[in-house]
Amino acid sequence: MSENPEPGYYAARRARLQRGFDRFLKRASRSLARHYDTEFAEGVVANARVEFDRVIPEIPFIGGRRNVFSGVMIANGWIVALFRAMKGRGKSAEESVRICVEVSDQLLRSLPGFALRLCGRLAFARPFRRLLERQAARSRERRYPEDFVYSVREGDDGELALVFEECAVNKFYAAQGTEELAPYCNFFDVSYSRLMGMGLDASETIGLGCKTCQLRFKHGRETATPERLAGVFPPL
Numbered sequence: 572m573s574e575n576p577e578p579g580y581y582a583a584r585r586a587r588l589q590r591g592f593d594r595f596l597k598r599a600s601r602s603l604a605r606h607y608d609t610e611f612a613e614g615v616v617a618n619a620r621v622e623f624d625r626v627i628p629e630i631p632f633i634g635g636r637r638n639v640f641s642g643v644m645i646a647n648g649w650i651v652a653l654f655r656a657m658k659g660r661g662k663s664a665e666e667s668v669r670i671c672v673e674v675s676d677q678l679l680r681s682l683p684g685f686a687l688r689l690c691g692r693l694a695f696a697r698p699f700r701r702l703l704e705r706q707a708a709r710s711r712e713r714r715y716p717e718d719f720v721y722s723v724r725e726g727d728d729g730e731l732a733l734v735f736e737e738c739a740v741n742k743f744y745a746a747q748g749t750e751e752l753a754p755y756c757n758f759f760d761v762s763y764s765r766l767m768g769m770g771l772d773a774s775e776t777i778g779l780g781c782k783t784c785q786l787r788f789k790h791g792r793e794t795a796t797p798e799r800l801a802g803v804f805p806p807l
Contacts, residue, residue, distance in 0.1 A: 631717035691767030753778035
């Protein structure tokens, strides 16, 4: 595991991170009880809390608030902790990701539909593209070895693509010994794109062994569900 350049950053925020994880677990517990039973859910939740407490100081520091993807790394700390707790009870990565998909879907659907669609439109607006371009330029400076490295590309047909040469999520999974999660690494992108009308095609990922990860968005296009994720998504 590479050295965290800010080893105390997440540890100093432990209480706040644990509160956020508890909110996630509250929803996850309901899904776990529905798929399995209450006793199973309670055991997984208790173990996941222990696992997340261990993971917190190991979450990669990639710039803190200056990096729009820092929240992604925290959420993947939740995923790693939940997966370890479920794996300890004989469950697979796919079963763990299915629970995460249900939680993310519930959270997104709790927002007004018009707000989701508006966010989907704003993601293609020039100010947000400029923000992504600035972030992408900083990523290519490689200040943080565990960060993403990517570029932003615009197509003539209105497609907007984020092309990742390096994926912080997959680096994190490898460092944590949870590579089983890698094929599912972009499930949340599919979740929000489906509900925001962002027309994502994310069939090429480093987690599937591809050279790059490509998130290709086109507003109004139907979001494609990658074959590897077909079994974890509920119908719209």
